Amino acid sequence: MRLRFFTLDVFTTRRFAGNPLAVVLGADGLDCATMQAIAREFNLSETVFVLEPRDSVNTARLRIFTPGVELPFAGHPTVGAAVLLATQRAPEMLTRHGVVIALEEEIGLVRCEVVRDASGAVLARFDAPRLPVRGAPAPHAAPLTQALGLEAEEIGFGHHIPSSFSAGVELVFVPVRSRAALDRARPDPAAFPALLGERIGAYLYTSETVEPSSAVCARMFANGVGIGEDPATGAAAAAFAGVAHAFEAPEDGEHEFVIEQGYAMGRPSRIILGSRIEAGRLVAVTVAGHAVLIQRGDLDL
Known part of the structure; x- marks a missing residue:
């Protein structure tokens, strides 16, 4: 054949x-x-x-x-x-x-x-074939620091705290205070898979971006799927619309912004995430690239 x-x-x-x-x-x-x-x-x-x-x-x-x-x-x-x-x-x-x-x-x-x-x-x-939904409770900051090689004070910014969301595959979303901390993150080979369990990966993100036109800079460390870090993760971007809705409380209407990913790997990627909010509810999500x-x-x- x-x-x-x-x-x-x-x-x-x-x-x-x-x-x-x-x-x-x-x-x-x-x-x-x-x-x-x-x-x-x-x-x-x-x-x-x-x-x-x-x-x-x-x-x-x-x-x-x-x-x-x-x-x-x-x-x-x-x-x-x-x-x-x-x-x-x-x-x-x-x-x-x-x-x-x-x-x-x-x-x-x-x-x-x-x-x-x-x-x-x-x-x-x-x-997006499914709207983002919250998953199991996210790990606390202390075990995340060990699993990701970060300091406790580097996790979280603004209203953002660690969370779990899925738009088809479940990930842990970890807000990171700075791009320097994001670039330094390294999953521990034992602690990382033990902490995530069945979840497919950890999506780290910060509002400090490489490109001025981007809103978010992200990295996705995969778990149990045969790869280490993913240069661009569209399913995670779709789920991230749930994160943005939960912690940013966007007003009703159409929203669109760029997520940059893969820069730390030398594979710069730009994902265009769109959402529609009606009566305070997330009712539609699009991903483009x-x-x-x-x-x-x-x-x-």
């Missing part, structure tokens, strides 16, 4: 930045074990497999794997796959007025709008 694959850099407009992604097309004949083996071979944060949709009105079905596990939903594979499918299947429409891509993921249907902007870069925006094609080839299986 020979399958076509592509790699893209996601949440960036330039090559060799952002979060690398592998996309394997025509994967209907693969079983779970083979998909997991291919994801381990690529050894990227995620590899996405494109299959025929269960419902023919949709564009495609996706299965998403880290090197260690399958995920029900992830943001950078959603953005990258949507950009690739739009540019492969409808390049003329993409240039004229954009394309709507409907992706069946394990979490449910994810609707994406893909457009080519004035600079020629391609951007995908998707509606660019993606650029890096390579294409064949898998011989």
